[in-house]
Amino acid sequence: MQVDYTPTRENMANRNWFRNAKFGLFVHWGIYSVLGDGEWVMEQQRIDKQTYEKVASFFNPTEFDPKEWVRLIKDAGMKYITITTRHHDGFSMFHTKQSDWNIVDKTPYKKDIIKMIADECHKEGIKIFFYYSLVDWYHEDYYPRGATGHYSGRNNNGDWNKYIEFMKAQLTELLTNYGEIAGVWFDGLWDKKDADWKIGEIYELIHKLQPQCMIGNNHHHAPIEGEDFQMFEKDLPGQNKSGFSKDVQVSKLPLETCETINNSWGFNLRDKNYKSVKTIVNYLVRAAGNDANFLLNVGPMPNGKIQKEFADTLRRVGKWLQKYGETIYGVGKGPIEPRSWGVSTQKGNKIYIHILAPEDEILFVPLLKGNIRKINLYESNKPLDYIRNELGILIKLDKDDFNHTDTIVVIETKE
Template sequence: MSGNQDAVPVPEPRVARFEQLAFGMFIHWGLYSQLGQGEWIQRTRRIPKEEYARLQTTFRADTFDARAIARTARRAGMGYITLTARHHDGFSLYDTRGLNRFDAVHSPAGRDLVAEFVEACRAEGILPVLYHTTLDWSREEYASDFGAYLDYLYKSVELLCTHYGPIGGLWFDGNWDRPNDDWRLDELYGMIRRLQPEALIVNNTGLGHRGELGHPEIDSVTYEQGRPKPMNRAGMKKYVAAEMCETMNDHWGIGSRDFMYKSLPHLIESLCACRKAGANYLLNVGPTAGGSIPKMQEAMLELMGDWLELNGRAIYDGRPSAVEGEGGDFALEGKDGKLYLFIHRLKIRGDSNVTVNGGGAGEKRFTGLHRPVSSIRWLDSGDLLEFQHEPSSGELRVVATGFPYGVNLVVRIAEVE
């Protein structure tokens, strides 16, 4: 292949802006939230369609405060939110405007909740993205007349593209249910490009096909519940981003008895692992039946925000680097020639009477850094670090000091100048 064929394409501005956001909130909320057993409860419990549909009569959204949720996302350091405008059960949080009556407007909530969400995101400087199922358990024609169903799907997405002003993206999910059928994606995506030219187009490839490229109009590949791998974009016709989506426990929709929460260190390390691969991290919340974020999840988001207040520059600005660390350590390229070293497994240093599990500090080795280095300092404290560097070989050795007593950042970042 020629040099031009091996070149990495320049990302479209919408994709470049998306990568800069780095961290987003996923919201799974709908009728299923009233049952508190996850978003697939209709299928897992084999609830008859007519019985499940009666949940619409008790859907009140009485604690749903879109502005408060957008503020929570901003407090967490998130730049965008992806909301389930319609999930697989077919119930829409938006006004379907005559396409059906299975929506929030025709429930006791009596409101267009997507309109509230989009308005709140804009007010808080958050990019609104709309999740929309492509499969639908509520529509008979999904199984009996797929062409008619695709017409319905097209009209549904067209509503989102025409009644809510500029939106950040459409995040589809469900094509994996009928992998061998023609979903008429040229038509669907062409309509989005015409009506929402700045909107990202994402279509989740599911658990079994993480990171797979799809239709040429797709702007980002997906990694559902799995850490991403670096993408080789050399020779691609178009620059495609990557995004990992992950739950805080084991369910996307609220699981009232799901106590299997991931740890805060796991979430921090997942965010860092995503950025190592040049991917975004989309972290899910499952609101209550009324629409508020559970306290545990809100607390985790606040702590993520605290961590990003100290380290956000490296997360938002950092891009994958040829400089490599050892073990889990790695580097990201920053702006103005800076380099960020991500160092794991440091321990607390302090008096032996109160400090346990000491160690982890000491010399850390990185390779592939051939440009001169003038200083290295911790991003969180500004403390300078000792180092040895051989530009000719590219080897850098940094003496990483342990955390002072009272501090443990899980992953500590050093800024190289």
């Protein structure tokens, strides 16, 4: 771990921005999209590296348009993007000099898409995070082998220290050649839990190259020294429905939860389990009510397009945020703990109660500090009747007051 880590002023400012951003786009994209069976296809179909190399020759995303992607991010109301610079297959989506196993040297496309999307994000004020896999099913020096990657046909030898130096060199490229990077999103420490990852040296390198750059690591444990935000895979903070977050304590670092727009991270031709706008909005709202960001993933097609079903849904979520974004962006966790029916958020003297699954026409709110100025529906500004006693507040709602997606009650206190 990075010993005695003290975040810089730039890093703390970036953390503050991150806490307020609330919504980002996760992108899993690589040569695996050609096979249309998710990002783990090399492992799951037991494809050896010599065979898998052929996949790169079919990856030619001529319809990739970074302007279109960034426009969609903005339309969706998202403030940042986290994109895979490389996944577990070890293939780099940027022009690395550390190996020819990259998009410029091995595909007919021959362009650095990470450079293209980073440039467009910088131009349009969208912050960019780089997903970087610590696991590598391709590299010979990823040895001894971890829990995965046993079917890749690699030699049973290698130099682990060389692999660590390889990663440091790649991370140096990413943090030197692509402008300001908001953060690095690591994944894969779970593949070799007991290995000497030199993680402290890696974190120190990143913070030295770009002090504002936030580091998060999807290791499914409490954050370690040197990390700047904590992420939860397919779970809200404090939950463990996915099985990834068992006994993981929620830290005081900025928080983020990630989820897929269907059931797949990488492009899956057969996956039509599209989440509805309501489901996505509810997840976003519950994340905000847990003081976390929501990172929603799409897996672009091999031609470089984000499929229409995803794009249409994202734009509709964006329209919801245009109307209700005040209750999401820049808010903190409200005074009411998350409940089965919903959550609360707060900004200044306004408390927003999000009723996502109404249980009754009477809403009980535990005792709040401060005198109440008014209580009303956010959407119509309709005043609501309420009674306050020593236990809390009883707010009367009518059936007609409920919104199908999210009924928002605003409690405004006197400052």
